[in-house]
Amino acid sequence: MQVHQHARPHMETHTRSAGHSAVAGVAYRLGLKLYDERQKVWHDFRKRALGEEVVRALTLAPPDAPFWSTDPAQLWNRVEASEKRKDSQLARDYRIPIPFGLDDSDAGDLAEEMARFIVETLHTPVSLGLHRDADRDALGVLKPKDKQGFHAHIYFPTRPLADVAGEDEGKDGSQGFGAKLTFLSNKNTSAAFVEMLNCKWSELATDYARRVGSDLTYQYRSYKRLGLKLTPQPTLGRSATAMERRGLYTNRGDSLREAKKSASDGAKPFATIAFSKRRKAYLGTPSFVPRQGSLAYRLRASAPSPKNKEESDELDRSLVLIEALDKAFAVYHEIQQELDKLFKIIEAARAASLDAAFQADQSREHRKLAYVRLRRWEDENRWRVKIFASMGGAPLAKHEALRSNVKLHSDHVQSLKQTIATHAREVVDAENEVHALKVKQDEAFSAIRTSMANLDEAKSSLLPNLMRELSLSDTALLKEQLPVLFQGGDGIEKVSEGIAEQDQVGLGHRPFQRPS
Missing domain, CATH: 1.20.58 (Methane Monooxygenase Hydroxylase; Chain G, domain 1)
Incomplete structure (x- = not known):
């Protein structure tokens, strides 16, 4: 069995205390414009055009589920209305990577099969958004075509449907949902369920990869559990990734660059070194190292090698200025x-x-014409109006x-x-x-x-x-x-x-x- 390095699935909980909105969450994942009835605002993510960033978008529900359970607007506004606490857990986002080499159709089928597994297991509706990966990595470097794939967001409520779960849909405030899936609210009790989902994903990923001629096996267990002596690379997070892709250095980006350099050199990553010390080490070296893929990086690669220290210092000064210019x-x-x-x-x-x-x-x-008609009618029927008013009767219909x-x-x-x-x-x-x-x-x-x-x-x-x-x-x-x-x-x-x-x-x- 061939084991290779790849991304793993990840489960995230969206809570009201963290400022999340279930309606906003599903609008982003499906590329829709939805009205949030609780917050009284529109969430518009239609710029993530279907077929471009969002490859497949749909909402699934158990058989014989209410009609609204497959309508994202109604479903997720009901989810918001069913949760009363200010710190309520609203939804869970199960993000899965898609094996490289699959086309839009196969990637969508894999994600949909995984989503239906969750529908059947939890008896709850699921909104699925298959997204195309960015064409640049976290450090802003253009990915090779064979490394540009997909990932899917499987977004589902924290409660099952009441009629499917055998409960009363008319229960006050239930909005058609049953009791909380409490076993998912605790890390200790949810571990077995998440492991089951990850196992299902690994089976599907391996199966779909085999269909396109790959012999790779996708594992859901960590490197440590697999007995592999691999050090996970540091993660950047959304904000740092956005800054790096714009050409701006970040502390986390420096950590990842060092980890990648150390891994390629066969050395242990030293990503824990303080940023100030790392920056000082850069400035103390005789050669400035521009960010990979940047304008300075390309010019440094094409420049002739310096013959002495003066030329080396001049080149470094130029590269620093060009790096600042690029940013x-x-x-x-x-x-x-x-x-x-x-x-x-x-x-x-x-x-x-x-x-x-x-x-x-x-x-x-x-309004002017209507007023003229009113005054004309009142002039022509002045005595009728007065008589009806004096008798206390209802106004004339006309x-x-x-x-x-x-x-x-x-x-x-x-x-x-x-x-x-x-x-x-x-x-x-x-x-x-x-x-x-x-x-x-x-x-x-x-x-x-x-x-x-x-x-x-x-x-x-x-x-x-x-x-x-x-x-x-x-x-x-x-x-x-x-x-x-x-x-x-x-x-x-x-x-x-x-x-x-x-x-x-x-x-x-x-x-x-x-x-x-």
Whole structure:
């Protein structure tokens, strides 16, 4: 039996005390837009388009289950309503890795088979989201095509369905669910169940891998239980991973880089060394080590080897500046993406406000006509109105209908005025965010400008190669903001002078203009 290193399944509990929302959780995993009735907010994850990030999304339920148990919106709002405590356990997310080599269809079938096993075992509905893995690893390095696979989120409540469990669905506050699956609430009592799920996953993973010609066996037991002397690599977490993929160093990323380097050298990882000591060790070495896959890393690989200490120090200084430049570009473009989103929000809010204003004008015209009809009818039936009023009788049906019509249009106008005010607040809030982001973006561009000037001042031999290695977006930014770099011939030699001249005349960075 061949045993290889691979990811294992993982069970996570979502609790209200940790700020989780079951509706938000399933919206993310299935790529949906769902309304959270408890929090009165929308959770919109439709940008995770089905077929792209989300490969398969469905909700399964036991046979003869209520109709709402396969509707994600109704199911998970009922889950939220059935849990009363502020620290309630809402749902469990069983995340499983999918073997490499499977296509979209096979990966979806494996995940669905695992989800149905949980449905049958716990008698509870399950929402399944099969996601395509990111094309870069936790450190931002592009993965080979054969290492880009899938993972699945199997999301299920902490209670079984009442009718399936043989309990009364009409029980006060039950929302159609039975008693808590208490054996899953404790680590000691849940261990056997999680082990059973992991065992089932290993059987399915091995079986599906064999179907595509692989002879690998997927194990659910830890390396220690298997008797393998392997040291698990440090994990980064969501925030550190996002920063590393943007080109920003993190303490955890440094630990993982060292662990990988030590493992490749056959040495024991020293990921427990303090970050400050690790950073000091880097600075004390004669050669700067850029982040793998970064711009500095690529330029270092193509640069000629230094012949003496002076050339080595010059190369190190250039690489440090290029690393800072690379990070500044990443921050700049990330902020620009956020700005683009805000501009779309502002544009949409203003369009919606104009539409509401148009509807309000129409309703005012309708209200005016309705009022004219009411006054005309009252003038023609003045004595009938007075007689019925003096007798204490009910208002005349025609009179009441005309008055209701006026009120209907008046209420509609007031509602639209509130809508217009809401959109106006959205525009103001978004514009405030835009201005705050522009300040940060200006700081990022200032770092770009400073790095370029320092490279020129240091007479870096890497500068010409740097200009060729820049991405299209980075090159476009420099062409727009620092055209002196592209003036041909002696443009590179006059970087510092050109930047200084632009700063003096206020052309270092284009001023921000509010969207019209």
